[in-house]
Amino acid sequence: MTVIATYPTRAGHVVEVHQNAIGGYSDHCTGCDTRDFSDDIPAAEAEAAMCRGAEYHARHCERLNVGPFTPTPTDMEASHYGFLVASLDPDYADGHxxxxGPDLTARRAVAAFHAYMRTELDDYSRTLLVEEMRVGSLVVQIAPTRFIRGRYSWSATPGYPGGAPAAWLIAPGLLY
Known part of the structure; x- marks a missing residue:
């Protein structure tokens, strides 16, 4: 399939319109990962179909409340020393x-991370993370971050220009 057009939605997503070999099209919203396949619409009608697709995705994304967002206390697991803290999926390669929060520094983030580990993690997990921090296997790095709300959870992308500053407990060198 070939991307023949892209358009933004009100939710801040980008919808890609793909054309297949038989002249039909499908559109894919990159923000909420939904697809609308309409292979029976000829390429000549694709422009009108794209307009309908833009309206559909705008309504769909707003109904799901997906897209870029700034995390609130209900999105994160805890609040320590004025910072919102959450753990990331253990299989997520970008950090733990x-x-x-405001006035974010590496030193203040370490304090928030330690408080989080004391209150939210079991002894084994806490011991592992503290030891990895002690030997330098994990470090705190601050990076502009884009937060995206999905249908069932949210994700964070470090190094996103213009994103909110976030402190990541991460292996050295993964962000810079």
Whole structure:
């Protein structure tokens, strides 16, 4: 399939319109990962179909409340020392913990991470993370971050220009 057009939605997503070999099209919203396949619409009608698709995705994304957002206390797991802290999926390659808040520094983030580990993690997990921090296997790095709300959860992308500053507990060198 070939991308023949893209258009933004009100939710801040980008919808890609793909054309297949038989002249039909499909559109894919990159923000909420929904697809609308309409292979029976000829390429000549694709422009009108794209307009209908834009309206559909705008309504769909707003109904799901997906897209870029700034995390609130209900999105994160805890609040320590004025920072919102959450753990990341263990299989997520970009880090273990993340913190956001005003006047974010690495030193203040470490304090919030330690408080989080004391109150939210079991002894084994806490011991592993503290040891990895002690030997330098995990470090705190602050990076501009884009937060995206999906249908069932949210994700964070470090190094996103213009994103909110966030502290990541991460292996050295993964962000810079």
């Amino acid at each position: 913990l993340i913190a956001i």
